[in-house]
Amino acid sequence: MCGRDPWASRDPAVPAASPAGDRGKGERAGSGQPSSRLAAPRDAADLHLVNNALLITHGALSTLGLLLLDLAGAVQRTEDAGLELLACPVLRCLSNLLTEAAVGAVGEQMQLRDERVVAALFILLQFFLQKQPSLLPEGLWLLNNLTANSPSFCTSLLSLDLIEPLLQLLPVSNVVSVLVLTVLCNVAEKGPAYCQHLWPGPLLCSLLGTLAFSDTEVVGQSLELLQLLFLYRPEAAQAFLQQSGLQALERHEKEAQLQDRVHALQQTALHS
Incomplete structure (x- = not known):
């Protein structure tokens, strides 16, 4: 890797969660074509027990997005062990629902549009890197699904200057490297x-x-x-x-x- 460690001084604050009516931002126009890099749902054998489409219609994407903001705020306030165990199921559920939303006919009002999720996700990635590196793929899998078909989330990644911190994860493992590179492909293809x-x-x-x-x-x-x-x-x-x-x-x-x-x-x- 080249240059300084961008994680060392980076401490992005997560904006406070806004009322339900202000959660989403409009999708920015982008030149990229829809991506095929959306990761398939995990624990697929158990998906028949959950009606993901029904969860989405009841606002689960926005609710999980707000929960992610709360978790990112919590890891900034405390170093208590165990928070990573709370974050992991939220990341996985959100990733699964994003996959469902991409392949199904989901109305705009039910899509995840809160771009603060990207900042929150990087706070959690930094936390995982320090406390539990084995959970990094969970966060990167979500980042892949966020950026696969969304110029808006790709723009957030760039505007928050998060490319270099992302690159610093490449040496962690081959699995992490592939996910980092896939996210960057999502950005580049736009x-x-x-x-x-x-x-x-x-x-x-x-x-x-x-x-x-x-x-x-x-x-x-x-x-x-x-x-x-x-x-x-x-x-x-x-x-x-x-x-x-x-x-x-x-x-x-x-x-x-x-x-x-x-x-x-x-x-x-x-x-x-």
């Missing part, structure tokens, strides 16, 4: 205006690092993110070449699962 916030910056340095990983899924997600970045920011491809990017790709040329994508990225970089 178009040139979003990629302008990804490069110049620490992203390219971090991706050169993940290309050195041996995990095929991490490398594959890195290749996808680089393709999106080069598509919308051709100047980044030139910087990639100048930083020995082709040599980083060469180590994966003979891997059956990656070689087609490696070749495609090489061609994109050389002709950008």
Whole structure:
């Protein structure tokens, strides 16, 4: 990783929960196409016991969003053990419902639009990093589902300057790395205006690092993110070449699962 540790001095405050009538903000216009990266519900074997669509129609998304804000505020006020155990089911339920909302016909008034959830989620990610790193995938899974089809939540991620803290999670584990890279793909695929916030910056340095990983899924997600970045920011491809990017790709040329994508990225970089 390059540069300072952005988690060290970051202490974003979560705005107080507003009355029900003020919870949502309007969706900002975006250029990205709907994403296919929504993570499937967890504990799928038990989903027949819960009518997710009914929960959504009764406002469960907004209620869980407000509960997430409360939990983020609580971890800022106390270091008591056990709060992570309360946060985990909230994160998982919200992620499952977002998956349901994306595939079903959900009215706008029932969608989650409170962008403060992104700030709250990063407070919880920082808390997990310090107290229980094994729970980081739960928070990142929710962040993926928030940003998959929402330019608004992607904009929140950028406006709160949270890309660098997200990149700092890459070394935690391969699972965490894949989720971080998937979230960044969600942002990048929204178009040139979003990629302008990804490069110049620490992203390219971090991706050169993940290309050195041996995990095929991490490398594959890195290749996808680089393709999106080069598509919308051709100047980044030139910087990639100048930083020995082709040599980083060469180590994966003979891997059956990656070689087609490696070749495609090489061609994109050389002709950008």
